[in-house]
Amino acid sequence: FPVCRGELDEIIGIVRAKEMLVALEAGDNVAALASASPAIVVPETLDPINLLGVLRRARGSFVIVTNEFGVVQGLVTPLDVLEAIAGEFPDADETPEIVIDGDGWLVKGSTDVHALQQALEVDDLVDEDEDIATVAGLVIAVNGHIPRPGDVLELSPLQFTIVEANDYRVDLVRVVKLRQYNDEEE
Structure with a gap:
């Protein structure tokens, strides 16, 4: 110290x-x-x-x-x-920021937006001009304010469902690819 x-x-x-x-x-x-x-x-x-x-x-x-x-x-x-x-090395007690959850993913609010885009193989969630670094920042920007648990937001090609949030931050989001996006990929 x-x-x-x-x-x-x-x-x-x-x-x-x-x-x-x-x-x-x-x-x-x-x-x-x-x-x-x-x-x-x-x-x-x-x-x-x-x-x-x-x-x-x-x-x-x-x-x-x-x-x-x-x-x-x-x-x-x-x-x-x-x-x-x-790149980041996870601590032994650290949970991954993006975890597969059925047909979607559970994503920590602190996850880097570019890491999410890379993991989910999507582009252009954020304009380079925008000052958004995290998934929490992205859903707050899309919603206009801090969303509440259960709120559902769409930002093509993804749908975000807020799992954990409080008055000050978004902690956990469930992300799924929208159906029409999955159909276009095939």
């Missing part, structure tokens, strides 16, 4: 969770422990190839990413870089 003085942009160093818990239980100074392991900080403009070399020096940990003003933007792990190159 990064240990900071007052605010996120003042990083003292890095401490492993186990070390921090032992230090806290013993009443030791966590800041002193953190200063023994300084954070590795990189600019957000660093290219991925050079970032790999920096991550090797971090010995499997992570590096802190800052912008041109030194403001922390986040952190990067070796897995983040690998996923940027090779």
